[in-house]
Amino acid sequence: MSVQDQPTITSAYRSVGVTFESLVCNSEEFREALRLAASAASKDVSILLLGETGTGKNLIAQAIHNASRRHNKPFVSVNCSAIPDTLLEAELFGSEKGAYTSADKLRRGKFELADGGTLFLDEIGDMSAVAQAKVLRAFEYRQFERVGGEQTLHTDVRIIAATNRSMEQLLTSGKFREDLFYRMNEFTIEVPPLRKRKAEIEPLSQRFIRECNERFGTHIKGIEPAAMQRMQAHDWPGNVRELRAVIKRASVAAPGDMIRADDLRLAVAPTTTDEIVPPNADSSLAGMEARHIEKVLKQTGWNKKETSSLLGISRPTLDRKISEYNLKKPE
Ligand SMILES: Nc1ncnc2c1ncn2[C@@H]1O[C@H](COP(=O)(O)OP(=O)(O)OP(=O)(O)O)[C@@H](O)[C@H]1O
Ligand SMILES: [Mg+2]
Known part of the structure; x- marks a missing residue:
């Protein structure tokens, strides 16, 4: 896992320069997902990004923000699975000074901090029932109160939610509230897994090799054909994140300036x-x-x-x- 991939409760207040153009895309499937995302970006609808782990949902959320009228305002990212229920309310809605013993000053929550911009609720499928109940009203009316506060505050945020879990399963098993689902599901975009867009393996690999050369001082020029074949045959359950890790490892391990099949350490895909x-x-x-x-x-x-x-x-x-x-x- 790279530093940038590590889950954090709040990763950024301003989205870094991810644009749709900066994403590697070389397949009809991914192009269609990006087209939908770009089309929704300008429309201010709530967006739900679905797709397996490592398919690029975080990057797409940032690209949507940067392509929207809100691009000069904050992009606030919240990892819903990383926040225990006891802290969630204060994290999302903030807390007044003295709301609880350790609350020595007023703290603004993510809904407030994202005002004017985009609130990215990541890993929403992992939200507990308690948490879901708490965000429902804020989701619907963009209204909330800080913990320990009486004043109802209003926030103007575009919400983008993402999950790598099967929403269908979560809904049928009752683990996810239907009312919340319908509110955040104004526009759903499915990000296809890498095994369904294998034409991207090569350009993504080139991108990651360049990245490694710059960051680690490696001098990799390319990938041997047998290694590329091996990568094409692999199933990539970890998707682009896995590919990035494999290339990083192989770039460092390769004795010459080309990545060989053996450097990849990939099992043959079933x-x-x-x-x-x-x-x-x-x-x-x-x-x-x-x-x-x-x-x-x-x-x-x-x-x-x-x-x-x-x-x-x-x-x-x-x-x-x-x-x-x-x-x-x-x-
Ligand atoms: N199209 C792409 N072009 C360049 N890099 C990509 C692309 N898609 C994904 N990546 C890289 O792959 C890694 C995983 O992407 P990201 O974090 O957006 O996945 P995710 O779908 O949010 O995964 P998870 O569900 O586990 O949170 C990141 O390092 C990202 O930079
Ligand atoms: Mg993610």
Whole structure:
């Protein structure tokens, strides 16, 4: 996890210079998500960003803010999963001096600090029932009282919420209030996972290599074709964040100026068909290895060069294993 990725309760009062143009985009799927986000940016609707972890929701939220009429005002980010219920109310709405024993001065909450700008409620799917009840009114009317205060305050904020949890599941299991969901769901944008936009792997990798060269003084020029193939075959459950970490690691580990497949330390991705294991299948390690090799051979149409590179083993080792496990190319 990079410093910039670490969860914090409040990350920034002014969004850094993230714009839609600064995001790497090379696929129809991601382009469509960005088009929707850019279109909603100017309209002041509440936006709900859905997508797996590491897909770029935080960056998109900042880009929306920077493209909106509110760009000169604060971008206040709140990580809802990081705040215990006992602190949440004061964190969001502020507290008057003397509201509780340690309250030695008036403290403004995030709704107030974001006035005129954007309030980014991150990890909203992790909000407890208590917290959800507390934000409902502020969400609907933009009204709240500081803890220990009587005066009702009004704030003018655009709310962007994000979660990597399945909203559908949270709603059906009753873990998320429907009334709150409908209020924040004026406009939903789904950010696709990296495995559905693999055309971005290469340009993102180039971007991250440049970043590493600048930050760590590495001198990486590019990625060997076998390494790129391995990355294309990977499923990327951690999405762009995972890719960034892999490239960072590989850039530092690579002995030369090119990243090799071995530098990536990536397991070969399972394919959609591979999980159907016969009930009587040999589940010893060797048995699993045999099935895995056979699967990758099938995937590459028995191209041994590609298979050995995807598996991260040498060609003679592959040949040896094929004969050891008696794997046969289908007729
Ligand atoms: N399109 C992109 N171009 C450049 N960098 C990207 C892009 N998408 C994501 N990243 C990088 O990937 C990392 C993860 O992105 P981000 O924090 O926005 O993900 P997230 O969807 O908010 O994840 P989580 O659900 O875990 O909070 C960040 O380091 C970000 O800079
Ligand atoms: Mg995030």
